[in-house]
Amino acid sequence: MTGIANPRQSLAPYPAYPLQQILSDTARRMPQKTAIIDDDYKFTYQQLDSFSSRFGAALARLGVAKGDRVGLLAPNCAEFEIAFFGIIKLGAVVSTINSGYREREIAHQLNNSGAEMLIVHDSLLSMAEAARDDVPALKRVIVIEPTSRNPDTFWGLLERAPATPPPVAIDPMADMAALPYSSGTTGLSKGVMLTHHNMTANLRQFMDRPGEALQSSEHDVLLAHLPLFHIYGMQVLMNSAIASGGTQVMMGRFDMEQMLRLVSDHKITHLYTVPPVGLGLTLYPNVGDYDLTSMKAACLAAAPASAELQMRVQEAVGIPVFQAYGMTELSPVSNLDYIEPERMTPGSVGPATADTEERVVDLDTGTEDVPQGEVGELLVRGPQVMKGYYNNEEATAETITADGWLHTGDIVRANADGCVWILDRKKELIKYKAFQVPPAELEGVLLEHPAIADAAVIGKADVEAGEIPKAFVVRGGGAAVSGADVMEFVAAKVATFKHIREVEFIDAIPKNPSGKILRRVLAERQRAES
Numbered sequence: 001m002t003g004i005a006n007p008r009q010s011l012a013p014y015p016a017y018p019l020q021q022i023l024s025d026t027a028r029r030m031p032q033k034t035a036i037i038d039d040d041y042k043f044t045y046q047q048l049d050s051f052s053s054r055f056g057a058a059l060a061r062l063g064v065a066k067g068d069r070v071g072l073l074a075p076n077c078a079e080f081e082i083a084f085f086g087i088i089k090l091g092a093v094v095s096t097i098n099s100g101y102r103e104r105e106i107a108h109q110l111n112n113s114g115a116e117m118l119i120v121h122d123s124l125l126s127m128a129e130a131a132r133d134d135v136p137a138l139k140r141v142i143v144i145e146p147t148s149r150n151p152d153t154f155w156g157l158l159e160r161a162p163a164t165p166p167p168v169a170i171d172p173m174a175d176m177a178a179l180p181y182s183s184g185t186t187g188l189s190k191g192v193m194l195t196h197h198n199m200t201a202n203l204r205q206f207m208d209r210p211g212e213a214l215q216s217s218e219h220d221v222l223l224a225h226l227p228l229f230h231i232y233g234m235q236v237l238m239n240s241a242i243a244s245g246g247t248q249v250m251m252g253r254f255d256m257e258q259m260l261r262l263v264s265d266h267k268i269t270h271l272y273t274v275p276p277v278g279l280g281l282t283l284y285p286n287v288g289d290y291d292l293t294s295m296k297a298a299c300l301a302a303a304p305a306s307a308e309l310q311m312r313v314q315e316a317v318g319i320p321v322f323q324a325y326g327m328t329e330l331s332p333v334s335n336l337d338y339i340e341p342e343r344m345t346p347g348s349v350g351p352a353t354a355d356t357e358e359r360v361v362d363l364d365t366g367t368e369d370v371p372q373g374e375v376g377e378l379l380v381r382g383p384q385v386m387k388g389y390y391n392n393e394e395a396t397a398e399t400i401t402a403d404g405w406l407h408t409g410d411i412v413r414a415n416a417d418g419c420v421w422i423l424d425r426k427k428e429l430i431k432y433k434a435f436q437v438p439p440a441e442l443e444g445v446l447l448e449h450p451a452i453a454d455a456a457v458i459g460k461a462d463v464e465a466g467e468i469p470k471a472f473v474v475r476g477g478g479a480a481v482s483g484a485d486v487m488e489f490v491a492a493k494v495a496t497f498k499h500i501r502e503v504e505f506i507d508a509i510p511k512n513p514s515g516k517i518l519r520r521v522l523a524e525r526q527r528a529e530s
Contacts, residue, residue, distance in 0.1 A: 002369045004351075004358040005418040009210050011354045014383055016172040019196045020089050022203070022243040023049050030218065030245050037266065038078045038250040045245070048081065051158060055086030056165035058157040062117070062140060066091030066168050069113045069179060073097040073106065073128055074121035076224050076250045079144045079154055081238060083119050084228075088177050088196075091168035095179040095191065096229035100495040103130035109181050110135045113191050113390065119144065119154065172196035179390055180231050182328035182436065189438070191390030192231075192328045199235065201383035202331035203243050205353035206236070206324075214270075214297055214322075214339045220246030221294070223268045225259055225277075231332040232302050232434075236272050256280050260290040267294035271317075274434040275305040276464060278313040278321070287316055295319050297339045301326065302434035303466045304422045307347030325349035325422060329399065329406060331384040334358070335420050351418035356382040359405065360414055363426060366407060377426050378412045379405040428519050430459035430467050435497040437469050439519060442500065445493050446471060449486065451479035454509045456517045460502060460526055468501035472522055474509060 026033075027049035036043040043051075064070060070087045072094050074080045087094040095113045097106060099121075106128060110118065116137055120128040121144040132138060144154040151160065177196045181189040207216040222241050226233035241248045249266045251259065254277070262268065278300050281287060298317060300310060301324040314321040320339035326332035335358075337343075337350025344350075352358050360376040362368045370376040381404045388396035400406050409427035414420045430437040439457040446455035453476035459467035473486055483503035490500045510518040 002359070002372075004360065004414045004420065005416065006352045006354075006356065006358070007418050008351060008354045011204060011208055014197070014201045014204060014355075016197050017200060018088070018170045018172055019177045019199050019239070020052075020085055022200070022239060023052065023085055026242055026245045033218065033245055034247050035242065036078045036081065036248050036250060041078065043078050045242075048078075048085070048242075050163070051082045052085035053089060053164050054161045055082055055154075055158045056089040057163070058161035059086060059090055059092070059117070060165050061161060062157075064090055064092050064117060066170075067175075068092045068117070069095050069115040071095050071097055071110050071113070071115040071118040071120075072229070073099060073101075073118060073124050074144055074229075075099050075123065075252050076228050076233070077121065077144070077146070077252075078250065079121070079146065080228050081242075082158075083144075083154070084234075084238075086165075089168075090165050091170050091175065093176045093179050095181070096234065097181075098229055098495060099124055099227060100497060101127070102492075102494055103127055103134070104493060105495060106131040107134035109189065109191075110138055112181075113179055116140070117142070122146075170196060172200070174387075176387065178234070180229070180234070180328050182231075189436075190392055190395055193387040193390050194331055195387050198331045198384055198386060199239065202235065202333055202353075203239055205355065205382075205384060206333040206336060207240055207243065208354070212338060212340070216240055216244040216246070218245035219269065220244055221267055221269045222246055222248050223251060223259065223262055223266075223271060224248045225251040225254055225262075226272065226274070230302075231328045232272070232274075232326075235332060236299075236301075256284050257286075260284075260287065260292075263292055263295065264290040269294055269296050271295055271298040273298065273300065274302045275300050275309060275466060276303075276433045278305065279309060279464060282309070282312045282316045292317055292319075297322065299324050299336070301336075301349075303431045305347075310346050320344065323347075323349045325420065327408060329386045330380060330382075330408075331386065334380050334382070334384065337419070345415075345417075345419045348419040348421045350420070352380075352420075353382075353384075356380060356384070358414070358418075358420070360412060363411070372416060373413055375411060375413050375423060378408045378410050378420065378422075380408060381405045428458075430457070430469050432459075432467055432469060432497050433465050437498050439469070442469060442471070442490060442494070442498060443517070445490050446473065446486070446500075448493075449481070449489050451476050451481035452486070453477070456509045456519060456522055457500070458519050458523045458526060461530065462501075465501075469498065470502040470504065470526065471500045472504050472506050472509060474507065475505060 031046035322337040324336035454474040460470040
């Protein structure tokens with residue numbers, strides 16, 4: 001067995017402690033430091049710690065106990081973080097839900113996770129209520145109404161609760177803190193079991209980089225424009241800022257002008273973002289009108305970016321722009337590049353984080369290491385590897401080997417310095433603006449249409465989005481259904497990022513003898529036509 005070289009210094013051993021300790025430690029160290037700026041409201045670390053404790057106590061009064069799963073459906077706001085830490089202070093498990101989900105997707109996650117309680121922002125309440133009839137186990141919904149203090153609302157419950165929740169013993173190595181959902185290679189999304197130790201270890205791995213120019217500190221000001229329900233926003237923005245004592249500036253729905261104004265007004269120091277936003281920065285004509293001099297570096301992650309795009313973004317913002325790589329199942333970071341010009345490798349996601357082992361194995365067996373520089377699937381092993389998929393032993397066994405190697409499903413190559421290039425996906429997930437779109441889920445929705453006899457979905461390359469979901473559709477019995485009809489039908493049933501963006505009608509869907517859709521055949525056909 002030959003692994004990829006890891007040039008980073010070991011940080012072992014990794015102390016085991018509950019995730020909520022990052023908040024209590026910072027609140028003791030700098031109680032009056034601003035933790036969150038949310039529009040006109042500011043919250044200190046003391047307030048964030050106190051409010052989350054009271055909310056945990058309120059949940060305990062309602063019967064939430066250690067190990068219970070609690071759904072959290074909210075846009076980026078201070079209440080999201082208060083709820084997140086209130087839940088885990090009880091020893092319960094927070095299952096963050098994509099705020100763009102439609103009712104069927106919300107219902108799937110609540111049912112699959114076994115959540116009996118949902119905390120939802122009032123801006124998303126109608127969708128949650130539409131899902132509720134399909135979640136028989138859901139006992140209670142707590143609504144975040146920022147200006148309401150009614151007894152049954154978020155702030156009303158919090159203000160009437162004791163100062164602290166009941167004490168609970170947490171085993172950081174075994175107990176879950178979070179249960180975000182990630183799409184596998186097929187079907188609906190699966191719950192990713194992240195222990196307290198998975199998350200605290202990974203925080204240390206990407207925050208503590210001895211001898212490197214990019215370091216986390218209490219002077220950081222981070223723009224929370226990535227959704228906090230996503231593992232990237234949850235860990236790299238929210239939890240890293242809390243652990244270091246930095247300040248988070250909340251941003252709701254993305255808007256380029258607003259983002260630039262917030263960077264300028266609040267003196268953002270680091271911009272963690274995704275390639276579509278990076279591309280937008282290179283195309284936005286008024287970037288020069290904003291003061292971006294406070295920024296020290298920017299990171300592109302959650303989807304691959306070419307060296308050319310990376311350098312274009314760097315030129316547009318005038319600061320080092322590096323790439324990183326990870327996945328929900330890795331808590332999430334496994335690789336990140338340096339920001340020093342002489343060490344940066346544009347186009348790559350850099351070497352592994354400290355104490356992360358990596359291998360590149362052949363695509364056929366998934367077990368034999370390939371020679372350095374050759375293409376294969378990336379395998380990762382380290383303290384950040386998830387505990388497994390919730391209530392899905394089969395999928396867990398397919399993803400994590402008996403000796404702890406996680407199959408990422410990503411096709412890569414690596415050089416002698418340990419730098420990794422993400423080339424393609426062995427998995428057939430579509431990455432639309434960094435969001436995962438499982439083709440099989442959309443195919444299932446398409447087949448609900450009475451005029452569709454068969455369907456397949458692939459990702460089509462797109463300059464702005466990275467990929468768009470494209471459907472190949474077989475009409476049923478000569479039915480008159482148009483591409484617009486198909487797209488409208490799917491749009492009514494799934495989140496915006498899963499919308500079908502292009503439809504092509506064909507006579508038959510290519511399949512193997514066992515009936516499995518040969519999406520690779522369609523993808524090759526698409527590339528040839530392009």
